[in-house]
Amino acid sequence: MTTPATTVSQTFALGGDLMVNRLGYGAMHLTGPGMWGPPTNPDKAKYLLRRAVRELGVNFIDTADSYGPGYNEEIIKEALHPYPDNLVIATKGGMLRSGPEDWVRAEGRAPYIVALGRPEYLRQQVELSLYRLGRECIDLYQLHRIDPLVPLEDQLGALAELQQAGKIRHIGLSGQPEVTIEQLEAARAIVDIVAVENLYNIADRSGEAVLQHAEKENIAFIPWFPLGHGDLVGPTGILTKAAANLGCTGAQLGLAWLLRHSPNTLLIPGTTSVAHLEDNLKATDLHLSDQQWDEIEALCAKATPWRPTAPVPAQEGPAR
Numbered sequence: 056m057t058t059p060a061t062t063v064s065q066t067f068a069l070g071g072d073l074m075v076n077r078l079g080y081g082a083m084h085l086t087g088p089g090m091w092g093p094p095t096n097p098d099k100a101k102y103l104l105r106r107a108v109r110e111l112g113v114n115f116i117d118t119a120d121s122y123g124p125g126y127n128e129e130i131i132k133e134a135l136h137p138y139p140d141n142l143v144i145a146t147k148g149g150m151l152r153s154g155p156e157d158w159v160r161a162e163g164r165a166p167y168i169v170a171l172g173r174p175e176y177l178r179q180q181v182e183l184s185l186y187r188l189g190r191e192c193i194d195l196y197q198l199h200r201i202d203p204l205v206p207l208e209d210q211l212g213a214l215a216e217l218q219q220a221g222k223i224r225h226i227g228l229s230g231q232p233e234v235t236i237e238q239l240e241a242a243r244a245i246v247d248i249v250a251v252e253n254l255y256n257i258a259d260r261s262g263e264a265v266l267q268h269a270e271k272e273n274i275a276f277i278p279w280f281p282l283g284h285g286d287l288v289g290p291t292g293i294l295t296k297a298a299a300n301l302g303c304t305g306a307q308l309g310l311a312w313l314l315r316h317s318p319n320t321l322l323i324p325g326t327t328s329v330a331h332l333e334d335n336l337k338a339t340d341l342h343l344s345d346q347q348w349d350e351i352e353a354l355c356a357k358a359t360p361w362r363p364t365a366p367v368p369a370q371e372g373p374a375r
Contacts, residue, residue: 063315065339069115069275070225070249073143073194077314078339079115080107080332081279081323085130086123089155093126101134103329108135108142111336117252117277117323119147119199120180120187128187136189144188145195145250145277147229148180149202149210158363160284166363168231172202174213181217195250197227201238208245215246225249227275232362233261236268243272250275250321256283257312257351258293258358270319277321282309283360293358297351303341306331308351310338315348 067077083090085100094100107113118127128146135142149172157167177198184193196217198210217223227250228234228242234251242248251269255262255278262278269276287294287309294305301308306324313320324335343351 064318067321075115075143077321079323080113081325082116082118082127083122084325084327086127089159090122091155094130100130104134106329114141115143117145120184121150121152124152125187128184132189143194146184147197147199149177150199170200170202172205172210174209177213192221193223195225195227196223197229199229200231207241211242211245236265250277252277252279254280254362256281257309258283258287258355258360266317270317275321276319281313281322281324282306286360293355297354304334306335307338307341311341
């Protein structure tokens with residue numbers, strides 16, 4: 056699957072008709088602490104978004120209604136509306152929040168991840184996202200997590216109806232931590248799925264089979280935790296060490312590997328720092344030899360970045 060550096064495409068036709076640069080931006084961290092509430096510094100958040108889109112060529116932004124909740128979509132609108140014609144914004148819905156501690160990494164505490172896929176709720180959330188983003192149609196709407204208590208055909212059926220009404224252009228699936236091949240194919244039997252968003256990075260490749268399947272079916276694969284929740288690129292991170300003699304940063308190394316590994320990866324690294332954003336985007340310029348990549352892969356195979364595998368609240372019970 057590894058693609059030679061000389062043939063790595065920098066763009067991807069999302070859904071076959073939305074051409075985006077494969078290195079985009081994930082806006083999640085532009086909300087308040089714990090991805091809850093408004094940005095700590097709204098002016099700084101808006102400046103970063105404008106710098107990314109208007110000056111650095113980012114034309115794919117990922118957000119979700121649960122980031123804030125709502126505030127993340129609002130800050131994107133405040134910064135960028137009216138939007139340039141080529142900007143593709145992906146958002147997600149179908150997951151509940153209880154407060155700022157839900158997704159904060161803490162030893163021994165399970166992340167609060169509760170899906171809500173009732174059709175009426177999804178319809179409401181799509182309408183709210185349309186309003187907050189200031190758009191008449193959402194480019195890519197992802198079911199944030201499949202709700203085990205609601206028939207899949209009801210969840211995706213609601214999104215398909217909104218797609219037919221012109222309020223959604225393309226539909227995707229997001230997994231916590233991942234969507235399986237079986238779930239992906241069950242979804243594709245109901246509606247066209249153009250993207251799947253799963254946990255994946257050079258040191259945590261448990262989702263490799265889904266990535267290969269997505270590539271085979273020309274579905275965009277959007278890896279979250281692309282740098283192992285930062286574990287790979289911290290001061291003692293394995294990618295930081297690997298990059299020390301290569302004239303790049305650990306983050307550039309991790310992102311460049313994802314771009315090279317499969318032409319279907321669509322990256323959304325997040326940051327609140329303009330300097331960090333600029334550094335990340337330079338990953339497209341990084342080219343190493345096959346031998347160098349082999350050595351880096353072998354090094355990363357020894358690392359175990361954190362993943363939110365702790366049990367989530369029980370969701371067994373009758374269909375709602």
